[in-house]
Amino acid sequence: MSSAEREPSLTPGLYIVATPIGNLGDITMRAADVLARCDAIACEDTRVTAKLLKHLGIRKSLWRYDDHSNEKDRARLLELMRNQAIALVSDAGTPLISDPGYRLVRDAREEGIAITSLPGASAAIVGLTLSGLPNDRFLFAGFLPVKEKARGDVLAELAAIPATLIFYETAPRLARSLEAIDAVLPGREVAVARELTKLHEECRTGSPAELIAYYEAHPPRGEIVLLVAPPGEDMGQGVDADALLLAALEHDKPSQAAAQVAKATGLDRKILYARAMELKSL
DSSP, rough: OOOOGGGOOOOOEEEEBBBBOOOOOGGHHHHHHHHHHHSEEEEEEHHHHHHHHHHTTTTEEEEEEEEOHHHHHHHHHHHHHSEEEEEEOOBBBSTTTTOOOHHHHHHHTTOOEEEEEOOOOOHHHHHHHHOOEEEEEOEEEEESSSSHHHHHHHHHHHHHHHEEEEEEEGGGGGHHOOOOOOHHHHTTOOOEEEEETTTEEEEEEEEEHHHHHHHHOOOOOEEEEEOOOOOOEEETTOOOOHHHHHHHTTSHHHHHHHHHHHHOOOOOOOOOHHHHHHHHOO
16 A cells, blocks of 8 residues: 555544453454554553554554553643544453543543544443343443442442442452352342353353352353343332341441331331331330
């Protein structure tokens, strides 16, 4: 191809580029084109992005930009964007979805730098489409907290939301998260989607107890999307309120325990508080 036939240079600015979550064939033609024509790429892990670029036959300057990057790192990238096209990628999927980058986008917007976002793969959406859970409303809530109390508090906070809940999770923490869902969101159907778009992709649904039993016998690997069905119209029916209150009272005051169980079950908070006080005195 002669110089006259080459593709024109990209307009300077920030290009947010979604990359495959597993299967490299999921890269879009537009994403490959921008990665080939940009001046440099900001990425979480240069080794991961280098593998993708090698697959595409592209050689580019790579700048590390991750959770540990500071204001100085952002300022350097912003200065480059004034005269160059800089692509932002995460290790997999769409940047900024439980990945670093939003501060860079915010600062670029404040400084009037052109921003282009290229749609593509997202594990949360792939998991939702595979799960068979209601998808007219859904809430993506990122990773559940590591600590038990914080994890329970987050689930209680989200309990009454009339939407499918979507979380990212790691294999070693899956069982503990399923146990928390069973305790705080009893009766909900759950889906575990893992190794999405890869050779051993699976999406398994059932109760938390069923999924815990399965994965105890078949230890999971890989990255996981954890989905929880929305509350049903019969929310609160058949629920062991005393058991939930006793569990909450281990680390919360009666008023807090009552509020948490009320959110999770739809039961009356005042009645739950009175019962929590009784249980506390036993």
